[in-house]
Amino acid sequence: AVLVEAAALLAGSPIPFRFLLAGTGKLEPALRLRIRDRSLGDTFRLIGHSDQITRLMPAFDMFAFPSLAGEGSPAVLKEAMACGIPIVASRTSGVVEVVRDGREGLLVRPGDPEALRDALLKFAADSNLALECGRRGRDRARDFSVGMMVERTEAVYRELLEAGSS
Numbered sequence: 001a002v003l004v005e006a007a008a009l010l011a012g013s014p015i016p017f018r019f020l021l022a023g024t025g026k027l028e029p030a031l032r033l034r035i036r037d038r039s040l041g042d043t044f045r046l047i048g049h050s051d052q053i054t055r056l057m058p059a060f061d062m063f064a065f066p067s068l069a070g071e072g073s074p075a076v077l078k079e080a081m082a083c084g085i086p087i088v089a090s091r092t093s094g095v096v097e098v099v100r101d102g103r104e105g106l107l108v109r110p111g112d113p114e115a116l117r118d119a120l121l122k123f124a125a126d127s128n129l130a131l132e133c134g135r136r137g138r139d140r141a142r143d144f145s146v147g148m149m150v151e152r153t154e155a156v157y158r159e160l161l162e163a164g165s166s
Contacts, residue, residue, distance in 0.1 A: 005113035081137030
């Protein structure tokens with residue numbers, strides 16, 4: 001809903017925005033109604049559940065994740081970063097551990113469509129910033145690989161073993 005409100009605020013922008021929404025749930029009918037009521041039907045494409053999002057990601061200019069609450073460690077953000085896509089996301093727990101504000105993306109207050117609009121416009125207006133955040137995101141995504149997680153876990157165990165033997 002926050003993304004729909006941000007899109008309504010972008011309607012007068014000289015930069016044309018198009019949004020692809022994936023996923024389903026109990027809020028989907030209300031979301032579709034909100035899009036229709038704000039005359040944003042041409043701006044949004046709702047594709048429902050898809051296992052093919054990572055195949056579509058390379059075509060994205062940016063990735064918006066306007067979550068209202070903490071998300072653990074959102075895998076979809078890591079996937080978008082691995083594709084080199086700059087992120088616009090809410091500053092919530094889990095997200096801030098993955099995306100660093102001004103580095104791999106732009107973080108905004110949860111539930112704030114104006115802040116979300118401003119961040120989307122910032123990337124749209126500054127392609128160098130978007131490209132740089134995408135590049136940094138691709139580099140950072142490697143930190144979340146399975147191999148890197150195994151290395152870190154082993155390092156903690158080695159450290160504990162060494163501390164216990166002294």
